[in-house]
Amino acid sequence: MSKIRVGIYGAAGYTAGELMRLLIHHPKTEVVCAQSESQVGKKVTEIHTDLIGDTSLVFSADLDQNIDVLFLCKGHGESRVFLERHPIPDSVKVIDLSNDFRLKADADGFVYGLPELNGSAIQKATKIANPGCFATCIQVGLLPAAQAGIIQSEIHTTGITGSTGAGQSLSPTSHFSWRNENMSVYKAFTHQHLDEIGESISQLAGKAHVVNFIPFRGNFTRGIIATSYFETEASEAEAYALYEAFYKDQPFTHVTNKNPDLKMVVNTNKAVVYLKKEGNKLLAISMIDNLLKGASGQAVQNMNLIFGLEESMGLNLKPTGF
Template structure:
């Protein structure tokens, strides 16, 4: 822990991507911590603001140093590295005294077979799977506060899970859940690919990784944990179709659920409001208006709305719509939220700015 009267010192390993950029933006303005070190194998010795043009003079340059050295003398280390890279660092991370928050998918899953299937190969250190607390505060706030290692959730996973957690905790998710979710181009990373190049994406809508996106087992695991917390046997499966959308930021997810016929609109409303009572960043719109991306852009807000339909073939039809910024609540901002909890700081400190409009 930091010395009395001093701010906790923070390091970012892998600071040149979009996740690293958002971490820099949030942590430089955070009143409770000091961003002390940012590493990268690119743009070495260049000022942060030379790469992230939105930043003012920071006094920091990108450094190319080993992770163990980057973690020396700091209180929290953020890993903003690509999937499969963080996994290779597991033995080093186990030895550092700093708290670690990983933004990749390498430590989110507990099942090594699911990791191998959805991430395209065996985990190099499967003994560390399950050793990180899953960093979704709406489900694991107390565990995060005590954790030394946190795996911050994926953007699709956060969006879809926040829309469905109350139903899972009530034991109302049965059989496959069908979700279609559209995401902005920043979710594809800072380096252009043929499928994310702006002239193509800006005029296009398409699905990708249908029924095989890597966040699928993460969502199923999270909803299963919510079932268990509510004392219900987990029987959740997800049929997930992601959509590439022509916008830079944001995710909009629509999940289709069948409920027992006696679960009416009033019961749905009650379940959501009871589950999210006191949640710092979840706004429940209910049936009054629909969640939309423009209302959450650049912010930590996760908006959730729902449409309760008729009883068809003995099942109540429900559509849950959830929206958030994939780089903030779905990425760096949620990781900072976990950091606040781990350091005993107010949960919303430094991340409660209003959304950008329009």
């Protein structure tokens, strides 16, 4: 099999930088086009400096059409506009990292790309809507319970994300002087990822569940930790059995009986889930790296599935333990 030719639209941002780090070293891919209006003519290594010595790519103004897969890494709302103005050949697979096509009402033929939920559909797809980072983290903590029908109350979730979750553009809450030694709540009960979480839970449970979500900005760079709890009659042992069965064939989502910490997943494509029963409430702690399993790593995982490659190819990454 010849190498998969990759194009990246919006190649100067955080998720695109992560994609290039993965795909340049992936044994079956060749990045042939890194498009960016803002960085045209610059070497990719001038922006993604950690790739010095790994690539000679230069940012281009236009997208090379001689590709096998296109990753869309622009901001929310821009992918749909781009595809309307630039028809992509049917032979090219499209993986979108924005929220433009995640919901069923907006899908336009895109398959929601959470492998733990839609693995078989992803394998047959030509267009993938990559899930949101908070959505991925929260869902891996809830989907087995939803499928088993053991959720017997509203769901209460909190989540803390690193500063890279806000993207590369500066804002008052992303400056080091504000973010360091600081935390704050944002978009309480209204976060944009709630709708995709709700659709996934309904897909498995056959009914809707209320998810009360309070997101926090964390004073660290990478990673998400989410805590979700709900009432259930299931015992802790029964819950562990359900979760382990649900994820037994998933290469990246792991159930543990050790209270986890972010260093177990940061810089990897892993998701880790821990369960604890207290009284009639089951607590699920889940965590991921927001730029990898929450974005670019999951996008490569989806690419592997689409092209019939080993799902974990190019994604066996080492966490930083200390």
